[in-house]
Amino acid sequence: MLNFDSQGLMPAVIVDDETGTVLLVAFMNQEAYQLTRESGQTHFFSRSRNRIWHKGEQSGNVQDVRDMFVNCEENSLLIRVKQHGDAACHEGYQSCYYRRLLPDESYEIVAERIFDPEDVYGTE
Amino acid sequence: MLNFDSQGLMPAVIVDDETGTVLLVAFMNQEAYQLTRESGQTHFFSRSRNRIWHKGEQSGNVQDVRDMFVNCEENSLLIRVKQHGDAACHEGYQSCYYRRLLPDESYEIVAERIFDPEDVYGTE
Incomplete structure:
Protein backbone atom coordinates (compact mmCIF):
# COMPACT_ATOMS: atom_id res chain seq x y z
CA MET A 1 0.00 0.00 0.00
CA LEU A 2 1.37 3.38 -0.93
CA ASN A 3 2.24 5.71 1.95
CA PHE A 4 1.47 9.31 1.17
CA ASP A 5 3.08 11.74 3.63
CA SER A 6 1.43 13.92 6.28
CA PHE A 27 4.64 15.26 -6.24
CA MET A 28 1.51 13.16 -6.50
CA ASN A 29 -1.44 13.06 -4.17
CA GLN A 30 -3.91 10.17 -4.25
CA GLU A 31 -5.97 11.82 -6.99
CA ALA A 32 -2.95 12.55 -9.20
CA TYR A 33 -1.83 8.96 -8.74
CA GLN A 34 -5.26 7.60 -9.72
CA LEU A 35 -5.44 9.90 -12.76
CA THR A 36 -1.97 8.74 -13.81
CA ARG A 37 -2.98 5.10 -13.49
CA GLU A 38 -6.30 5.53 -15.30
CA SER A 39 -5.10 7.80 -18.13
CA GLY A 40 -1.64 6.32 -18.67
CA GLN A 41 -0.17 9.84 -18.60
CA THR A 42 1.55 11.55 -15.68
CA HIS A 43 -0.50 13.81 -13.44
CA PHE A 44 0.95 15.61 -10.44
CA PHE A 45 -0.16 17.82 -7.60
CA SER A 46 1.31 21.30 -7.90
CA ARG A 47 2.13 22.61 -4.45
CA SER A 48 2.56 26.20 -5.73
CA ARG A 49 -0.70 26.23 -7.69
CA ASN A 50 -2.51 23.95 -5.23
CA ARG A 51 -4.12 21.91 -7.96
CA ILE A 52 -3.82 18.78 -10.08
CA TRP A 53 -1.56 19.24 -13.05
CA HIS A 54 -1.66 17.05 -16.16
CA LYS A 55 1.98 17.22 -17.25
CA GLY A 56 2.11 18.75 -20.75
CA GLU A 57 -1.43 20.13 -20.58
CA GLN A 58 -0.22 23.50 -21.88
CA SER A 59 2.86 22.60 -23.92
CA GLY A 60 1.55 19.34 -25.36
CA ASN A 61 4.67 17.62 -24.01
CA VAL A 62 2.74 14.89 -22.23
CA GLN A 63 4.36 11.80 -20.74
CA ASP A 64 3.05 8.29 -21.49
CA VAL A 65 3.70 5.92 -18.61
CA ARG A 66 5.80 2.95 -19.69
CA ASP A 67 6.65 1.43 -16.31
CA MET A 68 6.26 2.21 -12.62
CA PHE A 69 8.34 1.17 -9.62
CA VAL A 70 7.85 1.68 -5.90
CA ASN A 71 10.59 2.15 -3.31
CA CYS A 72 11.31 0.08 -0.21
CA ASP A 86 11.61 15.53 -26.31
CA ALA A 87 11.57 18.11 -23.52
CA ALA A 88 10.10 17.76 -20.03
CA CYS A 89 11.19 21.13 -18.63
CA HIS A 90 9.13 24.30 -19.05
CA GLU A 91 12.41 26.10 -19.63
CA GLY A 92 12.80 24.16 -22.88
CA TYR A 93 15.34 21.56 -21.81
CA GLN A 94 15.02 17.78 -21.96
CA SER A 95 15.50 17.54 -18.19
CA CYS A 96 14.73 20.00 -15.41
CA TYR A 97 18.26 19.27 -14.13
CA TYR A 98 20.03 21.26 -16.86
CA ARG A 99 22.31 23.15 -14.48
CA ARG A 100 25.32 21.86 -12.60
CA LEU A 101 25.79 23.18 -9.09
CA LEU A 102 29.37 24.41 -8.74
CA PRO A 103 31.41 24.49 -5.50
CA ASP A 104 30.85 28.27 -5.14
CA GLU A 105 27.05 27.69 -5.36
CA SER A 106 26.81 29.19 -8.86
CA TYR A 107 25.23 27.28 -11.76
CA GLU A 108 26.60 26.10 -15.08
CA ILE A 109 24.16 25.20 -17.88
CA VAL A 110 25.11 21.76 -19.16
CA ALA A 111 22.39 21.03 -21.73
CA GLU A 112 21.10 22.37 -25.03
CA ARG A 113 17.71 24.03 -25.20
CA ILE A 114 15.20 22.05 -27.27
CA PHE A 115 12.51 24.71 -27.51
CA ASP A 116 12.12 28.41 -26.71
CA PRO A 117 9.66 28.79 -23.82
CA GLU A 118 8.22 31.95 -25.43
CA ASP A 119 7.16 29.95 -28.47
CA VAL A 120 5.37 27.43 -26.30
CA TYR A 121 3.98 29.43 -23.41
CA GLY A 122 4.03 32.99 -24.87
CA THR A 123 5.51 35.96 -23.06
CA GLU A 124 4.59 36.37 -19.43
CA MET B 1 19.41 30.23 -4.41
CA LEU B 2 17.92 26.93 -3.32
CA ASN B 3 14.25 26.97 -2.35
CA PHE B 4 13.49 24.63 0.52
CA ASP B 5 9.76 24.00 0.97
CA SER B 6 7.45 25.16 3.76
CA PHE B 27 14.95 14.79 1.56
CA MET B 28 17.52 17.35 2.59
CA ASN B 29 17.10 20.31 4.89
CA GLN B 30 19.62 23.15 4.90
CA GLU B 31 21.84 21.36 7.41
CA ALA B 32 21.85 18.08 5.45
CA TYR B 33 22.69 20.02 2.31
CA GLN B 34 25.59 21.81 4.02
CA LEU B 35 26.91 18.56 5.48
CA THR B 36 26.73 16.96 2.04
CA ARG B 37 28.65 19.84 0.48
CA GLU B 38 31.28 19.96 3.21
CA SER B 39 31.86 16.22 3.61
CA GLY B 40 31.42 15.16 -0.01
CA GLN B 41 29.07 12.38 1.14
CA THR B 42 25.27 12.41 1.06
CA HIS B 43 23.41 13.46 4.20
CA PHE B 44 19.64 13.61 4.39
CA PHE B 45 16.92 14.61 6.80
CA SER B 46 14.87 11.63 7.92
CA ARG B 47 11.25 12.67 8.31
CA SER B 48 10.36 9.49 10.22
CA ARG B 49 13.30 9.72 12.64
CA ASN B 50 13.30 13.54 12.68
CA ARG B 51 17.07 13.77 12.45
CA ILE B 52 20.00 14.15 10.10
CA TRP B 53 21.06 10.90 8.53
CA HIS B 54 24.50 10.29 7.04
CA LYS B 55 23.64 7.77 4.31
CA GLY B 56 25.52 4.54 5.00
CA GLU B 57 26.33 5.47 8.61
CA GLN B 58 25.20 2.02 9.80
CA SER B 59 25.84 -0.19 6.75
CA GLY B 60 29.03 1.49 5.58
CA ASN B 61 27.43 1.92 2.18
CA VAL B 62 28.18 5.63 1.97
CA GLN B 63 27.78 7.69 -1.17
CA ASP B 64 30.57 9.95 -2.46
CA VAL B 65 29.19 12.92 -4.34
CA ARG B 66 30.48 13.05 -7.90
CA ASP B 67 28.24 15.75 -9.38
CA MET B 68 25.22 17.84 -8.39
CA PHE B 69 22.51 19.42 -10.51
CA VAL B 70 19.64 21.73 -9.62
CA ASN B 71 16.22 21.82 -11.28
CA CYS B 72 14.50 24.74 -13.02
CA ASP B 86 27.07 -1.54 -4.58
CA ALA B 87 23.73 -1.29 -2.76
CA ALA B 88 21.89 1.85 -1.70
CA CYS B 89 18.76 0.20 -0.29
CA HIS B 90 18.53 -1.01 3.31
CA GLU B 91 16.65 -4.03 1.93
CA GLY B 92 19.89 -5.11 0.23
CA TYR B 93 19.15 -4.05 -3.33
CA GLN B 94 21.19 -1.70 -5.54
CA SER B 95 18.21 0.63 -5.87
CA CYS B 96 15.26 1.30 -3.56
CA TYR B 97 13.05 0.91 -6.67
CA TYR B 98 13.43 -2.87 -6.87
CA ARG B 99 9.71 -3.56 -7.27
CA ARG B 100 7.55 -2.97 -10.31
CA LEU B 101 4.03 -1.74 -9.63
CA LEU B 102 1.59 -3.92 -11.56
CA PRO B 103 -1.81 -2.85 -12.90
CA ASP B 104 -3.60 -4.65 -10.03
CA GLU B 105 -1.47 -2.66 -7.50
CA SER B 106 0.60 -5.70 -6.55
CA TYR B 107 4.40 -5.66 -6.71
CA GLU B 108 6.89 -7.74 -8.68
CA ILE B 109 10.52 -7.85 -7.55
CA VAL B 110 12.70 -7.04 -10.54
CA ALA B 111 16.20 -6.97 -9.05
CA GLU B 112 18.68 -9.30 -7.36
CA ARG B 113 19.54 -8.82 -3.73
CA ILE B 114 23.16 -7.79 -3.18
CA PHE B 115 23.30 -8.27 0.58
CA ASP B 116 21.15 -9.82 3.30
CA PRO B 117 19.86 -7.05 5.58
CA GLU B 118 20.25 -9.30 8.61
CA ASP B 119 23.98 -9.55 7.97
CA VAL B 120 24.31 -5.78 7.84
CA TYR B 121 21.78 -4.50 10.33
CA GLY B 122 21.25 -7.59 12.51
CA THR B 123 17.84 -8.95 13.44
CA GLU B 124 15.28 -6.44 14.58
Missing part, protein backbone atom coordinates in the same frame (compact mmCIF):
# COMPACT_ATOMS: atom_id res chain seq x y z
CA GLN A 7 0.47 16.39 3.55
CA GLY A 8 -0.95 13.59 1.39
CA LEU A 9 1.93 13.74 -1.07
CA MET A 10 4.56 11.41 -2.51
CA PRO A 11 7.56 12.34 -4.69
CA ALA A 12 7.77 10.71 -8.12
CA VAL A 13 10.99 10.59 -10.14
CA ILE A 14 10.27 10.70 -13.85
CA VAL A 15 12.82 9.00 -16.10
CA ASP A 16 12.95 9.01 -19.91
CA ASP A 17 12.38 5.39 -20.87
CA GLU A 18 14.57 5.62 -23.97
CA THR A 19 17.62 7.42 -22.60
CA GLY A 20 17.37 6.75 -18.85
CA THR A 21 17.70 10.49 -18.19
CA VAL A 22 16.08 11.80 -15.01
CA LEU A 23 13.60 14.37 -16.33
CA LEU A 24 12.02 15.76 -13.18
CA VAL A 25 10.76 15.10 -9.69
CA ALA A 26 7.20 16.11 -8.89
CA GLU A 73 9.32 2.39 2.07
CA GLU A 74 6.44 2.62 -0.40
CA ASN A 75 6.61 6.39 -0.14
CA SER A 76 8.02 7.34 -3.53
CA LEU A 77 7.69 6.27 -7.13
CA LEU A 78 9.97 5.88 -10.13
CA ILE A 79 8.09 6.23 -13.41
CA ARG A 80 9.61 5.53 -16.82
CA VAL A 81 7.89 7.52 -19.56
CA LYS A 82 7.76 8.21 -23.26
CA GLN A 83 8.35 11.98 -23.25
CA HIS A 84 6.49 13.73 -26.07
CA GLY A 85 8.22 16.76 -27.60
CA GLN B 7 8.82 22.36 5.95
CA GLY B 8 12.41 23.33 5.14
CA LEU B 9 12.94 20.30 2.90
CA MET B 10 13.95 19.55 -0.67
CA PRO B 11 13.85 16.19 -2.47
CA ALA B 12 17.13 14.87 -3.85
CA VAL B 13 17.31 12.12 -6.49
CA ILE B 14 20.40 10.01 -6.06
CA VAL B 15 21.80 8.41 -9.20
CA ASP B 16 24.63 5.89 -9.49
CA ASP B 17 27.30 7.73 -11.44
CA GLU B 18 28.61 4.59 -13.10
CA THR B 19 25.36 2.95 -14.22
CA GLY B 20 22.92 5.88 -14.28
CA THR B 21 20.50 3.88 -12.09
CA VAL B 22 18.19 5.89 -9.85
CA LEU B 23 19.11 4.64 -6.37
CA LEU B 24 16.75 6.56 -4.11
CA VAL B 25 14.95 9.79 -3.39
CA ALA B 26 15.44 11.37 0.02
CA GLU B 73 12.56 25.74 -9.89
CA GLU B 74 15.64 25.36 -7.65
CA ASN B 75 13.58 23.16 -5.35
CA SER B 76 15.09 19.74 -5.99
CA LEU B 77 18.50 18.22 -6.61
CA LEU B 78 19.96 15.47 -8.75
CA ILE B 79 23.13 14.02 -7.24
CA ARG B 80 25.39 11.55 -9.01
CA VAL B 81 27.31 9.39 -6.56
CA LYS B 82 29.87 6.67 -6.20
CA GLN B 83 27.84 4.10 -4.22
CA HIS B 84 30.01 2.11 -1.82
CA GLY B 85 28.98 -1.51 -1.28
Whole structure:
Protein backbone atom coordinates (compact mmCIF):
# COMPACT_ATOMS: atom_id res chain seq x y z
CA MET A 1 0.00 0.00 0.00
CA LEU A 2 1.37 3.38 -0.93
CA ASN A 3 2.24 5.71 1.95
CA PHE A 4 1.47 9.31 1.17
CA ASP A 5 3.08 11.74 3.63
CA SER A 6 1.43 13.92 6.28
CA GLN A 7 0.47 16.39 3.55
CA GLY A 8 -0.95 13.59 1.39
CA LEU A 9 1.93 13.74 -1.07
CA MET A 10 4.56 11.41 -2.51
CA PRO A 11 7.56 12.34 -4.69
CA ALA A 12 7.77 10.71 -8.12
CA VAL A 13 10.99 10.59 -10.14
CA ILE A 14 10.27 10.70 -13.85
CA VAL A 15 12.82 9.00 -16.10
CA ASP A 16 12.95 9.01 -19.91
CA ASP A 17 12.38 5.39 -20.87
CA GLU A 18 14.57 5.62 -23.97
CA THR A 19 17.62 7.42 -22.60
CA GLY A 20 17.37 6.75 -18.85
CA THR A 21 17.70 10.49 -18.19
CA VAL A 22 16.08 11.80 -15.01
CA LEU A 23 13.60 14.37 -16.33
CA LEU A 24 12.02 15.76 -13.18
CA VAL A 25 10.76 15.10 -9.69
CA ALA A 26 7.20 16.11 -8.89
CA PHE A 27 4.64 15.26 -6.24
CA MET A 28 1.51 13.16 -6.50
CA ASN A 29 -1.44 13.06 -4.17
CA GLN A 30 -3.91 10.17 -4.25
CA GLU A 31 -5.97 11.82 -6.99
CA ALA A 32 -2.95 12.55 -9.20
CA TYR A 33 -1.83 8.96 -8.74
CA GLN A 34 -5.26 7.60 -9.72
CA LEU A 35 -5.44 9.90 -12.76
CA THR A 36 -1.97 8.74 -13.81
CA ARG A 37 -2.98 5.10 -13.49
CA GLU A 38 -6.30 5.53 -15.30
CA SER A 39 -5.10 7.80 -18.13
CA GLY A 40 -1.64 6.32 -18.67
CA GLN A 41 -0.17 9.84 -18.60
CA THR A 42 1.55 11.55 -15.68
CA HIS A 43 -0.50 13.81 -13.44
CA PHE A 44 0.95 15.61 -10.44
CA PHE A 45 -0.16 17.82 -7.60
CA SER A 46 1.31 21.30 -7.90
CA ARG A 47 2.13 22.61 -4.45
CA SER A 48 2.56 26.20 -5.73
CA ARG A 49 -0.70 26.23 -7.69
CA ASN A 50 -2.51 23.95 -5.23
CA ARG A 51 -4.12 21.91 -7.96
CA ILE A 52 -3.82 18.78 -10.08
CA TRP A 53 -1.56 19.24 -13.05
CA HIS A 54 -1.66 17.05 -16.16
CA LYS A 55 1.98 17.22 -17.25
CA GLY A 56 2.11 18.75 -20.75
CA GLU A 57 -1.43 20.13 -20.58
CA GLN A 58 -0.22 23.50 -21.88
CA SER A 59 2.86 22.60 -23.92
CA GLY A 60 1.55 19.34 -25.36
CA ASN A 61 4.67 17.62 -24.01
CA VAL A 62 2.74 14.89 -22.23
CA GLN A 63 4.36 11.80 -20.74
CA ASP A 64 3.05 8.29 -21.49
CA VAL A 65 3.70 5.92 -18.61
CA ARG A 66 5.80 2.95 -19.69
CA ASP A 67 6.65 1.43 -16.31
CA MET A 68 6.26 2.21 -12.62
CA PHE A 69 8.34 1.17 -9.62
CA VAL A 70 7.85 1.68 -5.90
CA ASN A 71 10.59 2.15 -3.31
CA CYS A 72 11.31 0.08 -0.21
CA GLU A 73 9.32 2.39 2.07
CA GLU A 74 6.44 2.62 -0.40
CA ASN A 75 6.61 6.39 -0.14
CA SER A 76 8.02 7.34 -3.53
CA LEU A 77 7.69 6.27 -7.13
CA LEU A 78 9.97 5.88 -10.13
CA ILE A 79 8.09 6.23 -13.41
CA ARG A 80 9.61 5.53 -16.82
CA VAL A 81 7.89 7.52 -19.56
CA LYS A 82 7.76 8.21 -23.26
CA GLN A 83 8.35 11.98 -23.25
CA HIS A 84 6.49 13.73 -26.07
CA GLY A 85 8.22 16.76 -27.60
CA ASP A 86 11.61 15.53 -26.31
CA ALA A 87 11.57 18.11 -23.52
CA ALA A 88 10.10 17.76 -20.03
CA CYS A 89 11.19 21.13 -18.63
CA HIS A 90 9.13 24.30 -19.05
CA GLU A 91 12.41 26.10 -19.63
CA GLY A 92 12.80 24.16 -22.88
CA TYR A 93 15.34 21.56 -21.81
CA GLN A 94 15.02 17.78 -21.96
CA SER A 95 15.50 17.54 -18.19
CA CYS A 96 14.73 20.00 -15.41
CA TYR A 97 18.26 19.27 -14.13
CA TYR A 98 20.03 21.26 -16.86
CA ARG A 99 22.31 23.15 -14.48
CA ARG A 100 25.32 21.86 -12.60
CA LEU A 101 25.79 23.18 -9.09
CA LEU A 102 29.37 24.41 -8.74
CA PRO A 103 31.41 24.49 -5.50
CA ASP A 104 30.85 28.27 -5.14
CA GLU A 105 27.05 27.69 -5.36
CA SER A 106 26.81 29.19 -8.86
CA TYR A 107 25.23 27.28 -11.76
CA GLU A 108 26.60 26.10 -15.08
CA ILE A 109 24.16 25.20 -17.88
CA VAL A 110 25.11 21.76 -19.16
CA ALA A 111 22.39 21.03 -21.73
CA GLU A 112 21.10 22.37 -25.03
CA ARG A 113 17.71 24.03 -25.20
CA ILE A 114 15.20 22.05 -27.27
CA PHE A 115 12.51 24.71 -27.51
CA ASP A 116 12.12 28.41 -26.71
CA PRO A 117 9.66 28.79 -23.82
CA GLU A 118 8.22 31.95 -25.43
CA ASP A 119 7.16 29.95 -28.47
CA VAL A 120 5.37 27.43 -26.30
CA TYR A 121 3.98 29.43 -23.41
CA GLY A 122 4.03 32.99 -24.87
CA THR A 123 5.51 35.96 -23.06
CA GLU A 124 4.59 36.37 -19.43
CA MET B 1 19.41 30.23 -4.41
CA LEU B 2 17.92 26.93 -3.32
CA ASN B 3 14.25 26.97 -2.35
CA PHE B 4 13.49 24.63 0.52
CA ASP B 5 9.76 24.00 0.97
CA SER B 6 7.45 25.16 3.76
CA GLN B 7 8.82 22.36 5.95
CA GLY B 8 12.41 23.33 5.14
CA LEU B 9 12.94 20.30 2.90
CA MET B 10 13.95 19.55 -0.67
CA PRO B 11 13.85 16.19 -2.47
CA ALA B 12 17.13 14.87 -3.85
CA VAL B 13 17.31 12.12 -6.49
CA ILE B 14 20.40 10.01 -6.06
CA VAL B 15 21.80 8.41 -9.20
CA ASP B 16 24.63 5.89 -9.49
CA ASP B 17 27.30 7.73 -11.44
CA GLU B 18 28.61 4.59 -13.10
CA THR B 19 25.36 2.95 -14.22
CA GLY B 20 22.92 5.88 -14.28
CA THR B 21 20.50 3.88 -12.09
CA VAL B 22 18.19 5.89 -9.85
CA LEU B 23 19.11 4.64 -6.37
CA LEU B 24 16.75 6.56 -4.11
CA VAL B 25 14.95 9.79 -3.39
CA ALA B 26 15.44 11.37 0.02
CA PHE B 27 14.95 14.79 1.56
CA MET B 28 17.52 17.35 2.59
CA ASN B 29 17.10 20.31 4.89
CA GLN B 30 19.62 23.15 4.90
CA GLU B 31 21.84 21.36 7.41
CA ALA B 32 21.85 18.08 5.45
CA TYR B 33 22.69 20.02 2.31
CA GLN B 34 25.59 21.81 4.02
CA LEU B 35 26.91 18.56 5.48
CA THR B 36 26.73 16.96 2.04
CA ARG B 37 28.65 19.84 0.48
CA GLU B 38 31.28 19.96 3.21
CA SER B 39 31.86 16.22 3.61
CA GLY B 40 31.42 15.16 -0.01
CA GLN B 41 29.07 12.38 1.14
CA THR B 42 25.27 12.41 1.06
CA HIS B 43 23.41 13.46 4.20
CA PHE B 44 19.64 13.61 4.39
CA PHE B 45 16.92 14.61 6.80
CA SER B 46 14.87 11.63 7.92
CA ARG B 47 11.25 12.67 8.31
CA SER B 48 10.36 9.49 10.22
CA ARG B 49 13.30 9.72 12.64
CA ASN B 50 13.30 13.54 12.68
CA ARG B 51 17.07 13.77 12.45
CA ILE B 52 20.00 14.15 10.10
CA TRP B 53 21.06 10.90 8.53
CA HIS B 54 24.50 10.29 7.04
CA LYS B 55 23.64 7.77 4.31
CA GLY B 56 25.52 4.54 5.00
CA GLU B 57 26.33 5.47 8.61
CA GLN B 58 25.20 2.02 9.80
CA SER B 59 25.84 -0.19 6.75
CA GLY B 60 29.03 1.49 5.58
CA ASN B 61 27.43 1.92 2.18
CA VAL B 62 28.18 5.63 1.97
CA GLN B 63 27.78 7.69 -1.17
CA ASP B 64 30.57 9.95 -2.46
CA VAL B 65 29.19 12.92 -4.34
CA ARG B 66 30.48 13.05 -7.90
CA ASP B 67 28.24 15.75 -9.38
CA MET B 68 25.22 17.84 -8.39
CA PHE B 69 22.51 19.42 -10.51
CA VAL B 70 19.64 21.73 -9.62
CA ASN B 71 16.22 21.82 -11.28
CA CYS B 72 14.50 24.74 -13.02
CA GLU B 73 12.56 25.74 -9.89
CA GLU B 74 15.64 25.36 -7.65
CA ASN B 75 13.58 23.16 -5.35
CA SER B 76 15.09 19.74 -5.99
CA LEU B 77 18.50 18.22 -6.61
CA LEU B 78 19.96 15.47 -8.75
CA ILE B 79 23.13 14.02 -7.24
CA ARG B 80 25.39 11.55 -9.01
CA VAL B 81 27.31 9.39 -6.56
CA LYS B 82 29.87 6.67 -6.20
CA GLN B 83 27.84 4.10 -4.22
CA HIS B 84 30.01 2.11 -1.82
CA GLY B 85 28.98 -1.51 -1.28
CA ASP B 86 27.07 -1.54 -4.58
CA ALA B 87 23.73 -1.29 -2.76
CA ALA B 88 21.89 1.85 -1.70
CA CYS B 89 18.76 0.20 -0.29
CA HIS B 90 18.53 -1.01 3.31
CA GLU B 91 16.65 -4.03 1.93
CA GLY B 92 19.89 -5.11 0.23
CA TYR B 93 19.15 -4.05 -3.33
CA GLN B 94 21.19 -1.70 -5.54
CA SER B 95 18.21 0.63 -5.87
CA CYS B 96 15.26 1.30 -3.56
CA TYR B 97 13.05 0.91 -6.67
CA TYR B 98 13.43 -2.87 -6.87
CA ARG B 99 9.71 -3.56 -7.27
CA ARG B 100 7.55 -2.97 -10.31
CA LEU B 101 4.03 -1.74 -9.63
CA LEU B 102 1.59 -3.92 -11.56
CA PRO B 103 -1.81 -2.85 -12.90
CA ASP B 104 -3.60 -4.65 -10.03
CA GLU B 105 -1.47 -2.66 -7.50
CA SER B 106 0.60 -5.70 -6.55
CA TYR B 107 4.40 -5.66 -6.71
CA GLU B 108 6.89 -7.74 -8.68
CA ILE B 109 10.52 -7.85 -7.55
CA VAL B 110 12.70 -7.04 -10.54
CA ALA B 111 16.20 -6.97 -9.05
CA GLU B 112 18.68 -9.30 -7.36
CA ARG B 113 19.54 -8.82 -3.73
CA ILE B 114 23.16 -7.79 -3.18
CA PHE B 115 23.30 -8.27 0.58
CA ASP B 116 21.15 -9.82 3.30
CA PRO B 117 19.86 -7.05 5.58
CA GLU B 118 20.25 -9.30 8.61
CA ASP B 119 23.98 -9.55 7.97
CA VAL B 120 24.31 -5.78 7.84
CA TYR B 121 21.78 -4.50 10.33
CA GLY B 122 21.25 -7.59 12.51
CA THR B 123 17.84 -8.95 13.44
CA GLU B 124 15.28 -6.44 14.58
